[in-house]
Amino acid sequence: MENSTPQPLEKTSYELSQPGRQGIRLPDPDVPLTDIPADLCRTDLDFPEMGELDVVRHFIKLSQFNYSIDKGFYPLGSCTMKYNPKINEDMARLPGYAHVHPLQSQGTTQGALALMYRLQEWLCEISGFDAVSIQPAAGAHGEFAGILMIRKYHIDRGDVKRTKILVPDSAHGTNPATTSMAGLQAIELPSDKNGDVDLDVLRKACEQHKEELAGMMITVPSTLGVFEEHIVEIIKIVHEAGGLMYMDGANMNALLGVAKPGELGFDVMHYNLHKTFSTPHGGGGPGSGPVVCNEKLAPFRPGPVVEIIEEPQDEDDAPLYGWVMPDKSIGRLKAFHGNFGMHVRAYAYISAYGSDLPKVTHYAVLNANYIRARLKGTYLMPFDRMCGHELVIEGHWPDKAPGVHALDISKRLMDYNFHPPTNYFPLIVPEALLIEPTETESKEVLDSFIEAMLKIAEEAQNNPDLLHSAPHITPVKRVDEVKAAKDLVLCCRPTHIESAEAQ
Amino acid sequence: MSYIPHTDADREAMLKAIGVDSIEALFDAVPEKHRFPVLDLPDPMTEMEIAAEMEALSRFNVSASDYAIFLGAGAYHHYIPSLVNHMLLRGEFYTAYTPYQPEVSQGTLQAIFEFQTMISRLTGMDAANASHYDGATALAEAVTVAMAAHRDKRQKVIFSPTIHPHYREVARTYHQNRAVKFSGDRSGTATMVDLADMIDDNTAMIAVQYPNFLGQIEDYTEIIKAARAHGTLVCIVTDPVACALLKSPGELGADIVVGEGQGLGIPMSFGGPYLGFFAVKNEHVRRIAGRIVGETVDGDGRRAYVMTLRPREQDIRREKASSNICTNQGLMALAACVHMTAMGKQGMRRVAELCWHKAHYAAQEIGKLKGFSVDTTRPFFKEFVVTCPKPVSEINDELIYHFGIIGGYDLGKDFPTRENQMLLCVTEMNSKDEIDMLVAGLRAIAAGELHDGDHHHHH
Incomplete structure (x- = not known):
């Protein structure tokens, strides 16, 4: 035991709790009651008991310990901490978006489907790709989709030995982790003195792993913040060795209307809507990581995706949108259809800039x-x-x-x-x-x-x-990370122990 | 230029400092052939225009704010106290990022710590992480944890057929290139005893859902006994709303508990963003993926919080990390944290009891209808299965058209043996009037009494 209990900035909700105090009140049942068998029930739930105002003050106080974009400059590299327009928040909270159930029929969700379809079209146009799935919930999730798609493409052609993915040593940690998670092996490529991919090293790696090369993951501009000068050459070398090219789209904020990855020769990439298209970072999510690809990989996209099921009969009509599973899909990556609330915000953001993007x-x-x-x-x-x-x-x-x-x-x-x-x-x-x-x-x-x-x-x-x-x-000085890992306290102390100690 | 503040003078001064004469010159490294492609996008819009267009588009959706809803199946219309949204809209929370710098992130860190605590208490586990993308991906990652717990020496994972079909599908997507063999759910009819019999020394994990996808509370005694005998981990997929009333999964004997936290203060939002939660017994803490917040002290000896066990994660461990997860559902965890705190010990239980009573009232009334039968073979919580005299899609079309009711889930889509069966969900949001209207609607639909011009609702 420590000699003295460390003083908190703000007590936890468990410490602020008083037995018998109630927050939100709920109505009495308006239906006849049905017995709840006692043997199914728990006897106690160790939860805080606080009044509503105390709850509000607790979280407002916590919020004040945070730094945020709304407070000041947040130049966190590779995270694209740009302004999150307030209108986007309002749009996502419109009842016609926020209170729609994901399993409602096609006929009752045409507004949501139209929005997703248009967003899909824009994401293809901006990246120069042919097809998209906006189901992945985050950049890492989109990466995972892309690598599974590459693997399934090779397997589908009977090219089952291709299990190796080249990853430059400058890559985000997610790239090698994604590769392993997808059941493939990452091969690290050392960069040259300019921070670029060393073409000789790349050629040698491609030659060495020619039979087993599934593809390469690369970030453009690179994680060093520079545009890879030989990108077209790199893509050519990997393609000639039978591999596909994955672009990590984390840095798309440097490419909007400057280059289209699909036109550069990439086969697949993911977006981070929470970076490039300003859906808020939320203290660590939710994000959204759409995956875009060329015709070659389109059949393998995770799904379902939104497509036009029936073209309009005349000009004034809207098309009928519906769900379609790509025919050789890697499968579903998430329950339901993706982080729709983030799609709404990205839609509002892209609408604001349009052709000025x-x-x-x-x-x-x-x-x-x-x-x-x-x-x-x-x-x-x-x-x-x-x-x-x-x-x-x-x-x-x-x-x-x-x-x-x-x-x-x-x-x-x-x-x-x-x-x-x-x-x-x-x-x-x-x-x-x-x-x-x-x-x-x-x-x-x-x-x-x-x-x-x-x-x-x-x-x-x-x-x-x-x-x-x-x-x-x-609010606090540098924190003791070693102690956190060594003593491992991951939960508030139980309330009944707190009150026992107090006695 | 929407959200870009630069004046012409700013731009010129900055270009001069850089030593170039145009913005275009900043992009010389991009191959000329591919530089500055045309973007075929609509004209820019002002905030006013965006609001008008998007509001109009939203009206093409039927929403639970205008219609009575009895659809659940993994996404639920629960009450969200007003203060939840007010807290989420604090820019200090939603415009911050992952708390890499603890000195300026204590708010987010402490909220996650409290979230971890409440999830641990609800599920009856020792520890929880900061979140996963959703319940389905949390289950997929539970498989990874179970494989690692057996050092990849066991290949078999058994799924109960009454786990949400999307969840089982996602787990298969995640592990398609790995040496995991999934079984148990293919026929769709395996009982708990059948599943218990399937557990052997090569079984890494068995997963069940509680209450199950059909809303029922099953008896896991045999499964847990068999799992213990073979060293198999038990994963329970659960509904945190039900956990406030029912025995916790930990009390039942789970090693890992995962689930969907959407019912804790998060709107249905057409399927996302939601909140996967992941809780474990102590012995598995170091195998969990994702962010975990721990308590520590700062340089002055004050209590502080920090992301801990970081060496498990992708940015440090790279290809050796068990998952690539980084950013996930932080703000949704905050929503759940505020929601659970505001509801508190009493409110959480009250919501669960209201669900129970209303669902049982609805089931009793529907059970009295000619042509309908309610499955009461097992206790249920807020969802139950109704066998209907007509295809479910036809009934749902009539419910929405004539009564303004969003009907239940068509179970025939996922379970071939359950044709004409509807999964209905009743929560604290459904008033007795709504339930009575649903019952009246089902009666009229079964009797074929409705005509195209009849509208019984007045929304």
């Missing part, structure tokens, strides 16, 4: 390069070239400020009221800080972030303790 990418890339230009010279940069929608810098000065790490810079940024960039990813850059400003931030916001970064660079040399002990103004 390329501007999203233009300004996202402008913002990232502006930060890059202004931090250059103060921060080490692994590559001296134009970046995409994010930039990677090195968060250390081995000569001038030994002992200062990327994590210290991140924590110190909190004292300047900014959310830190992504730390220690990509893995191949030492002390990486991955900064993604997004297009929705104004020049003034970027300038104040840049000023903070320059100031921190000075502090790192003149007063490094300020960084080591940061953050200073946050």
Whole structure:
């Protein structure tokens, strides 16, 4: 036992609970009662008992311990933390969307089906692909779909030995994890000194695994924030070895109207609607990870998907939409049809930009390069070239400020009221800080972030303790992660023990 | 430009700082042949126009706000206290991301910690994670945990045929390239005793649903006994709303409990986003996929929360991770957390009791109708099976057209032996008047008394 009980920022609901107190009241039954056999029932439920106002204050207090986009700049690389328009929230809550049951008949859900169909069409148009399934619930889920589709495509052709997937060492962790989860083997490819795929290494790997190559997963622009210069060549090499090309679409915010992955030669990719199309991140989901592909892979999509069942009879008529299972589908990836609420928000978002959508990418890339230009010279940069929608810098000065790490810079940024960039990813850059400003931030916001970064660079040399002990103004100081894993407390203490201790 | 704040002057100043003269010049690395393709998308719209168009489109859907609904089958129309939505709309919650930086994420972290606690207590397990995509994917991941618990030395997983058909399908999709053999559910008619007999030393896990897909409470005694004898893990798929009233799956003997948390404050929303939950006995905690929040202290010795057991996860373990899951249903877990806290110990039980009484009233009344019979061979919770005198789809068409009622689920679609059987769901949201109208509607439909012009509802 610890010597003293640590003081909480806010007590848990279990600690705030008072026996007999009631929150939401429910009506008395308006039907004759039916006995509930006691042997089926539980005798107790250890749940909090709080008044409604206390519940509200509890969660409002918790909310105030969070940093969020609505509060300030959130340049978390590879996560695309852009503004989440409020209208999108209102749309998703319209009763005609929010209170529709997923198993209602086709005839009673034409509005939802039309919305999903149009979104499917837009996602194909934006990516240059032929077919789509919006069922996957997150980017990782879409990746999983794509790799299962590639595997099933090979099996369908009798090419059963193809079980290996090439993954650059700069990839998101989900890529190799997805490969294993799909029952395939990931082969890691080292990057060259510019952070690109090394073409010689790629050719050798393709030659070595020629018979067993299922495909390759690659992120464009890469996780280093740069556009792979030889992308068309890479695709050609893998195709010639009989593999298919998977594009991780996490960085689509850098490609809208700039390049269509389908036209570049990719076979399949996933979107992250919660990144590129601004459906909120929600403190860690829900997301949505539609998978788009070419004709070759279309029969293998997860389903069902929305299609037009009957074309309209005349111009004023609407088509009849319905559910169709692609004929060689990998199967269902989720109960029902996907994260429809996220589809509604993405639909509202794409509607706002429409044909102006390329501007999203233009300004996202402008913002990232502006930060890059202004931090250059103060921060080490692994590559001296134009970046995409994010930039990677090195968060250390081995000569001038030994002992200062990327994590210290991140924590110190909190004292300047900014959310830190992504730390220690990509893995191949030492002390990486991955900064993604997004297009929705104004020049003034970027300038104040840049000023903070320059100031921190000075502090790192003149007063490094300020960084080591940061953050200073946050609700809690640096937390003891080792203790959390060692002592493993995953639940509140039972209320009856709390009251026993109090006596 | 919708949500982009730049003025022309900003843009020019920024381009100058970068040292290029146009935005186009930022994209020189993209192969010229493929650079700047045309996007064939509609004209941009203002907020006003978007609201009008999307509101109009939403009216092509029949919704439970205008119609009485008796459809469940894995998605439920339960009451959502007003404050739930108010909390979800706090930008501090919904515009934050995964709490990688605990110093600025204590709100999300503590809410998840409280969510984990309430899920553990409801299910009778020791620990729960921060969520999965939905109940179906949680079951698929339970298979992975069970395989790992046996170090991949056992290949067999038995599914009860009364697990939600989508869930069983998703588990098969997930494991299609792996050495797992699913059995038990193919014929659709295996009883609990049959399933218990199938358990052997090669069985990694047996999964059942409680209450099952048909709403019934089955007796798992034999299954659990056989599973114990063979070292097979027992996974119970459950409805958390029912768990507030019924014996917890943990009390019944489950090792892993998964399920769909949509009934805890999340709207039906045409199938998502929902909330998969995943709870286990202590010995399996280190095998769970996904985020887990633990309690610890900060540098000043104050209580703090942090994502823990991180080395299990994809961003660290990469190809050796058991799952690729990262982002999942954080905000939905918050909804459930607020909902469960606001309902509290008494409210949770009250909702479950209301479901019980109303469903039983409906079943009794429908059972009295000529041509209909209600399956009462087993106790049931809020759903029950009705054998109808006509195809279910015909009855449902008439219910909606003449009575403004969204009818039950057509079981013949998934179970060939259950043609003309309807799965009806009654929750605390269905008033006695609605139930009586459903009964009157079924009576009239069976008697063939209705004509095209008759509308009995006034929505």
